[in-house]
Structure formats: C-alpha cells, structure tokens
Amino acid sequence: MLQQAIKNLLFEGTVIPAHPLALTEDKKLDENRQRALTNYYMDAGAGGIAVGVHTTQFEIRDKEFQLFEKVLQLATEEVNKRNLDRPFIKIAGICGSTDQAVREAQIASNLGYDLGLLSFGGLNHLSEEELLNHAKQVAEVIPIFGFYLQPAVGGRTLSFDFWRSFADIENVHAIKMAPFDRYKTLDVIRAVCHSNRGDKIALYTGNDDNIVIDLLTTYEIQVEGKTIRKNIVGGLLGHWAVWTEKAVEQFKHIKKTRLENGDVSTFFPLSHQVTDANAAFFDAHNSFKGCIAGINEVLARQGLLRGNWCLLDKEKLSPGQSEEIDRVYCEYPHLNDDEFITKNLNKWLRRD
Numbered sequence: 001m002l003q004q005a006i007k008n009l010l011f012e013g014t015v016i017p018a019h020p021l022a023l024t025e026d027k028k029l030d031e032n033r034q035r036a037l038t039n040y041y042m043d044a045g046a047g048g049i050a051v052g053v054h055t056t057q058f059e060i061r062d063k064e065f066q067l068f069e070k071v072l073q074l075a076t077e078e079v080n081k082r083n084l085d086r087p088f089i090k091i092a093g094i095c096g097s098t099d100q101a102v103r104e105a106q107i108a109s110n111l112g113y114d115l116g117l118l119s120f121g122g123l124n125h126l127s128e129e130e131l132l133n134h135a136k137q138v139a140e141v142i143p144i145f146g147f148y149l150q151p152a153v154g155g156r157t158l159s160f161d162f163w164r165s166f167a168d169i170e171n172v173h174a175i176k177m178a179p180f181d182r183y184k185t186l187d188v189i190r191a192v193c194h195s196n197r198g199d200k201i202a203l204y205t206g207n208d209d210n211i212v213i214d215l216l217t218t219y220e221i222q223v224e225g226k227t228i229r230k231n232i233v234g235g236l237l238g239h240w241a242v243w244t245e246k247a248v249e250q251f252k253h254i255k256k257t258r259l260e261n262g263d264v265s266t267f268f269p270l271s272h273q274v275t276d277a278n279a280a281f282f283d284a285h286n287s288f289k290g291c292i293a294g295i296n297e298v299l300a301r302q303g304l305l306r307g308n309w310c311l312l313d314k315e316k317l318s319p320g321q322s323e324e325i326d327r328v329y330c331e332y333p334h335l336n337d338d339e340f341i342t343k344n345l346n347k348w349l350r351r352d
Helices: 004-012 031-043 068-082 096-108 128-139 161-169 182-194 213-217 245-258 262-283 290-300 322-331 338-348
Strands: 015-017 048-052 089-094 115-118 144-149 170-178 202-205 218-222 226-237
Touching: 004 089, 004 170, 004 226, 015 245, 031 068, 031 245, 031 338, 048 068, 068 089, 068 096, 089 096, 096 115, 096 128, 115 170, 128 144, 128 161, 144 161, 144 182, 161 170, 161 226, 161 245, 170 182, 182 202, 182 218, 182 226, 182 322, 202 213, 202 338, 213 226, 213 245, 213 262, 226 245, 245 262, 290 322, 290 338
Parallel strands: 015 048, 015 226, 048 089, 089 115, 115 144, 144 170, 170 202, 202 226
Antiparallel strands: 218 226
C-alpha cells in the first residue's frame, strides 16, 4: 500500500535522481561516498531517489559483486537517519525474470521502499501478454512505477494496447517514459488516458533528450468524446544524478510557470542547453556507451566520488567525452551546482 503522503508527492510531481554507485579504484563499494550521494540528493531538494537502476549499474546483482541489497540498504538508512520533515520517495529498481523480479521486490519492500521501478530490459523474448503477467506478479509485492526503456540501451517497442492494459493493473501508480522517441512517448500518454485508471497514474519523463519540453507540455487527449488533459508531472532521470540542486531550481520554476499559465517560451533556451549537457554526460554521440562513466565523471570532478570507475572495465569514458564535458561546463556555467557541493561536501563526507 502506497502511503498517502508519498502518493500526493508522486502525483504533484517532483525531481527523482537515479542514484549512482560509489566505488573505490579496486571496484569495491565506497560506503561513505555512497551515503554522501544520498545526502546530496536530499539536501539538493530532490523529492526522492531511485536506487538499483541503470545509473547504479545493473551488475550490482551479479554473483561477482552481490551489491543489490547493500546499496538499497545504505540509501534507506540515510533517508531514515535524516527524519525529513517532508515526504521523500524511495524507489528500487527491479528487473530480470519473474522469479528474480519478485525476489528483488520483496527485498525492496522489506527495506521500506515505496515503489519498484519495473524494467523489462532483458525480457525481449516475452510476449506483451507475458510481460503483463510478469508485472502483475511483481505488483502483488510492491507498488509499481512502470518504465518504458529506450531500445538503444536494451529496451523494446511496446504497443498502445500494452500500455493501456499495464495502466489498468491495480497497483501501478506511475510510469516513467524513456523511449527517447516523441511518438512512443505519446503512445503511453494516450494509453494511460484511455485506460480505466488514467487519473490514478502519474507520468514521469525519463527522456533525457527532452526533459524541459516534456515538463512544460500539457497533452489534450480525446477519449469517447471528452478531452482529457494530462501532464508529465516530474522526472526520474539519470541526468538529474548530477547538477541536482540546479535541476530542482529549474523544476520549481517550470512547475510554477505551468500552473500559472505563464510564458513557457522563456524556457526554450534552457531546454536545448540541458539536452546539450546531457549529450555530453550520456555520451549520445557514441550510442550512450559512456553514460554511466560520464555521470560518475561529473560527480568525481565535484568531489563526491573519488573517480569515474564502474564495475565493468568496458564501462568507461569514450574518446572525446571528457572534452565534451569540459565544453558544456564552460558554455553553461549556470547549470552546474559546484558551489553548492563545495559548501556541503565536508558535511556529507564526515566519515572520510
């Protein structure tokens, strides 16, 4: 059962960073800096975190590392310690076969996570009907945050009918749309509006290439002769794992302008600047090969991580990616939150 305060924040819309993984150079978990990251997101004003997702590195589940439960535990411990005077949404990434997904959902639920972000990555051999049955079994264990993953990083195209049926699952409360495709994003929005639970599903952007425009747009969908208005109310984004304090500031401004029917055209320059920065962080020019290392690189430059190391040796910056990060740092200094991190870093690293 989703707590009412968490549900209210989820539907109101908020900033949810996808939590990275802090490692030492020899690829061991850096517990202190892992905890520091969680505190960074709380102090930056984020409304929640997503742990055990792509940015946390899916390999945390591998027998070689066995870090899935550990990183979930560290994050929830830090949130509980802070005893925040506001709701803070804890989301656990859930993936794999039905047996694995149910097991991960049970772990997350036992640790006090509010929702499971259900990825269909690696399940391309299943039919849409089988995917729906898979989702229903996981939804019996934990409230579900759906996830449309882009094909470039292991996702697949899913139909309008699939998303309409998915939205009808009783314990689904939100959907993250990250197909990086306007047509497929619209499929989900239309499907939710046509479902029997359209008003019970919060829509979140995961389209790192279109963050600002997604948040600004009000969709008007015709359903049985009636016009249904639906917004993408927030974001669950790997991009928001960095420069988070400024992302929260931008989100609040966007949300206020949207609610007051203000001039959204003032955000158009910001939109392309954020997308350009994302291209550098996520290594879009090299089919996202350096996306995890790129996020870690920014956090390492800011002092939150010791280096951009990933669990797998192949996960590293692409040639020219560091220079691209240099460029966006130089061109968009108003987007970074280096000053905020410098001010708080010693507090977050109090045990370092």
